[in-house]
Amino acid sequence: MTTNQLVQEINKKKSFLCIGLDVDLNKIPQHLLKEEDPIFAFNKAIIDATHYLCVAYKPNTAFYEAYGLKGWKALEKTINYLNEKYPEIFTIADAKRGDIGNTSTMYAKAFFEDLAFDSVTVAPYMGKDSVEPFLAFEDKHTIMLALTSNAGAFDFQTKTVEGKELYKQVLETSKTWENSENLMYVVGATKAEYFADIRQIIPDSFLLVPGVGAQGGNLQDVCKYGMNDSVGLLINSSRGIIYASSQEDFAQAAANKAEELQKEMALILNQ
Numbered sequence: 001m002t003t004n005q006l007v008q009e010i011n012k013k014k015s016f017l018c019i020g021l022d023v024d025l026n027k028i029p030q031h032l033l034k035e036e037d038p039i040f041a042f043n044k045a046i047i048d049a050t051h052y053l054c055v056a057y058k059p060n061t062a063f064y065e066a067y068g069l070k071g072w073k074a075l076e077k078t079i080n081y082l083n084e085k086y087p088e089i090f091t092i093a094d095a096k097r098g099d100i101g102n103t104s105t106m107y108a109k110a111f112f113e114d115l116a117f118d119s120v121t122v123a124p125y126m127g128k129d130s131v132e133p134f135l136a137f138e139d140k141h142t143i144m145l146a147l148t149s150n151a152g153a154f155d156f157q158t159k160t161v162e163g164k165e166l167y168k169q170v171l172e173t174s175k176t177w178e179n180s181e182n183l184m185y186v187v188g189a190t191k192a193e194y195f196a197d198i199r200q201i202i203p204d205s206f207l208l209v210p211g212v213g214a215q216g217g218n219l220q221d222v223c224k225y226g227m228n229d230s231v232g233l234l235i236n237s238s239r240g241i242i243y244a245s246s247q248e249d250f251a252q253a254a255a256n257k258a259e260e261l262q263k264e265m266a267l268i269l270n271q
């Protein structure tokens with residue numbers, strides 16, 4: 001999917017919501033455990049109930065890898081279902097990959113070709129030659145960690161290196177890489193006070209923003225400083241939506257939570 005198609009979808013749905021599909025078998029409604037593939041059954045119900053309220057889904061691969069082959073199969077069924085039934089939806093494999101060049105190419109093939117995700121998250125720590133192999137894929141997006149939502153972000157990312165915070169170095173340097181137009185960035189909603197500075201460096205890039213809901217980030221603050229002329233934000237909520245209920249009504253409860261966020265977004269877009 002191109003960035004223009006994503007922007008069109010945002011404007012059509014009046015939503016820049018991304019729903020995180022972080023499936024934990026201990027948290028899903030127990031009646032689903034009788035299904036042949038409980039993870040996929042859960043995802044399918046959530047997707048069918050919420051697709052008109054969001055523009056992206058983000059399965060975090062950890063929640064699938066943890067269940068071995070069954071988990072990976074459920075991930076494959078989920079992305080295939082999304083691509084076949086809801087091709088207008090942007091898909092994110094939250095895998096936080098990145099390695100020496102030839103290995104990164106294989107990661108990119110796994111997520112862009114075999115699983116056919118629109119985007120994958122990567123860690124910048126290994127630098128240019130670990131990220132450029134992802135950027136080489138046309139109409140695919142590489143979402144690089146910039147300033148993460150967790151407390152540990154302050155261990156390295158905000159430390160000053162050669163007179164500048166490390167996350168700023170990451171943003172500035174990445175702009176010089178080949179095919180950098182295929183980059184998006186992760187910035188945590190819990191770091192709202194940093195968005196204005198970040199927008200100075202990357203005014204036009206899309207930002208994937210996790211951390212609203214369960215982690216306490218505030219949507220209004222993020223939008224105030226992080227939004228650009230094309231909206232430029234994908235706000236992710238995972239647990240706050242998908243675990244709204246652990247009963248038979250779980251999909252409707254998730255849709256209700258998603259609608260609360262979508263309505264807030266529509267108001268912001270109409271301002």
Ligand SMILES: O=c1ccn([C@@H]2O[C@H](COP(=O)(O)O)[C@@H](O)[C@H]2O)c(=O)[nH]1
Pocket residue numbers: 020022060094147148149150186187188210211212213214215236237238239240
């Ligand atoms: O900085 C980051 C980067 C990634 N994440 C991931 O986003 C979701 C957030 O889930 P919630 O349940 O809405 O808190 C999860 O997959 C994280 O691994 C992040 O939170 N922060």
